[in-house]
Amino acid sequence: MxxxxxxxxxxxxxxxxxxxxxxxxxxxxxxxxxxxxxxxxxxxxxxxxxxxxxxxxxxxxxxxxxxxxxxxxxxxxxxxxxxxxxxxxxxxxxGNQFLVPDPGRRAILVGGGLGMAPLRLFALELNQKLTKRSSRRTALERTPILLLGTRTSSLAIAPFELGGIGIRASWASDDGSRGFHGTVVALLADQIADGRIVPEQSVVYGCGPEPMMAGLASLCAQHHLPCWVSLERSMPCGYGVCMGCVIRTQNGTGYETFKRVCRDGPVFDSAQIVF
Ligand SMILES: Cc1cc2nc3c(=O)[nH]c(=O)nc-3n(C[C@H](O)[C@H](O)[C@H](O)COP(=O)(O)OP(=O)(O)OC[C@H]3O[C@@H](n4cnc5c(N)ncnc54)[C@H](O)[C@@H]3O)c2cc1C
Ligand code: FES
Structure with missing residues (x-):
């Protein structure tokens, strides 16, 4: 309990x-x-x-x-x-959790700053679940892509232990001091443009500051790419009773509803969030 x-x-x-x-x-x-x-x-x-x-x-x-x-x-x-x-x-x-992609899709993990924290554990879970022989996943589906963003190289925190399971991060930095010069969302756009990431065969999982999550949601919507984002709010109770952590959501019917980040999230389908 x-x-x-x-x-x-x-x-x-x-x-x-x-x-x-x-x-x-x-x-x-x-x-x-x-x-x-x-x-x-x-x-x-x-x-x-x-x-x-x-x-x-x-x-x-x-x-x-x-x-x-x-x-x-x-x-x-x-x-x-x-x-x-x-x-x-x-x-x-x-709260809820990140779920393994449907068959035929590869997980693209996109983290900004400390947003890398839950994605590291997800990378390990994917490695355990998708490498089981019974999972019948292709090599592509079994190999997540990890894209990490930082403001500058001295603030970059590499997730520990992932190298041991063969998952290496591609970095983006705002000032160009580490990896791709630009935001991690721009790095994702770049990899879609050059064909390294195929939207029809991918699902994105993002965690980071809210403006980054909004940019990620918008990019993924343009490419019809399913995207799950982890959101943050200050959380007085943490288990759904105080309504102190609500966000606006919509489900395509034209009506908006409030959802609690602590209980209904923190992971949401980005298409449902009103940023
Ligand atoms: C589901 C969830 C997961 C989180 N995971 C992490 C994590 O892994 N690592 C981590 O460092 N932080 C994480 N956070 C954010 C963390 O909860 C806040 O940074 C923390 O509560 C701040 O507490 P404080 O007393 O130090 O700061 P406070 O004195 O409460 O605030 C200091 C400053 O930080 C701002 N602030 C407070 N809370 C947040 C927030 N949630 N997001 C952005 N700014 C905030 C305040 O507006 C204020 O300007 C998470 C938040 C949520 C909701
Ligand atoms: S923190 Fe109280 S309802 Fe979410």
Whole structure:
């Protein structure tokens, strides 16, 4: 059952300026979390509200889960300063998850900045699910493409361990200091234009800042390319009761409805989002 549990910090590593990779011991989250889901952590006893962080890695055998977060304000600063052995109150895993593409389609993972966090776990899940002999997937379907964007090379955080399963990222940087010169959405457009990515044989999974998600949704719509995006909102409760995290959606009938990012998402069909 999902209720808050104490998660003990095992270690913290600083991986870029203001960006921390942390590992916590908590067996329930470690066993149940899937790519795209998040944990809701109470940074300290004086905090009223939890902070949502994507699950970055899990180890069900060891009973651990990892998060990757950037210090923005008081909550993430407190998390980054936790000492080994200290516990946080952790609720999760929460939200829905990224789903494996339909047969005949290859997964294109597009991450901006820290948006790479849930995509790394998804790349590992795809590797496990699609390489099973019973999956009958072609070589193309079994090999996801990973496109990552950063503002500049010194802020680029490479997802750990993916090289070991043969998934290498192509990079885009706003200033041209790493890989393609431009945004990661422009890199996707470039790879569609030169035929490396075939829209009819692909499905896109994106996570990153909202303007990037809007650009990705628009590009994919132009190419009739299915696209799932993970969205962020501040989340007071995290499990669907406060309505503090709603977004506008439409289903093609001309009417708009509100959906909760915490409960109906955070992963949505981009064609349904009103950006
Ligand atoms: C489903 C989900 C998954 C997330 N995964 C990650 C993750 O893996 N790594 C990570 O670093 N962050 C992630 N976030 C964002 C993270 O929740 C916020 O950065 C965090 O709550 C900020 O808390 P704070 O107390 O440090 O900052 P606050 O003091 O609350 O805010 C500091 C500044 O950050 C802005 N801010 C607050 N929340 C957000 C947000 N959600 N998006 C953009 N700006 C925000 C505020 O407007 C303010 O300007 C995720 C959010 C959601 C909803
Ligand atoms: S955070 Fe309360 S409904 Fe989503």
């Amino acid at each position: 999902n209720h808050p549990r104490p998660a003990a910090l095992l270690w913290t590593r600083q991986v870029a300026r203001d960006v921390f990779h942390q590992r916590f011991a908590e067996p329930y989250i470690a066993r149940h979390a899937r790519a795209g889901q998040f944990v809701h952590l109470l940074p300290g006893t004086r905090h009223l509200f939890r902070r949502a962080l994507s699950v970055y890695a899990t180890d069900a055998k060891a009973g651990t889960f990892d998060v990757l977060h950037q210090v923005l304000g008081e909550g993430t600063r407190c998390l980054s300063q936790l000492k080994k052995g200290q516990t946080v109150d952790a609720l999760g895993p929460l």
